[in-house]
Amino acid sequence: MAKPMTKTQLVAALAEEMGTDKKAAGTALDAVAAIITKEVSGGGAVTIPGVGKIYCRERPEREVRNPATGEKFMKEADKVVKMTIAKALKDSVNE
Template structure:
């Protein structure tokens, strides 16, 4: 199993593969993450081709249980960020 990339390693790898400078790669990553944050927070979705779709899902109010005490607690409706991965990634992982 390979390790996860740190932000610095991601920037280095992106700059290397794109044949650009690290400053440009950093700007791209920051712009992309800002775009994703803004769209998802507004209730929209972002699809990154060959990677997947990041979106916000509404969850209704529900009853949950405290695992340590078993007490039933009413949880208010909220929103959750979800990601669906592209078939290409799923196929590559399971190959």
């Protein structure tokens, strides 16, 4: 498996794709991340066409086990961020 793209590499690729400098691309990337964070943490969802949908889901209280000791205990209800991958992206990986 290839190494994941770093933020620096992503900013450089974005700048090249946009035909702009790295500073502007970095600012754009930070703005998109801030918008997604704000929307999802507020209970909403964000769809990025061709990539997928990012949303927050509530998990109910449940019984879990400590793998080190085997002790079972109840874990409080919490929220988790999920992402559904777009069909177009799935299909492009399997071509």
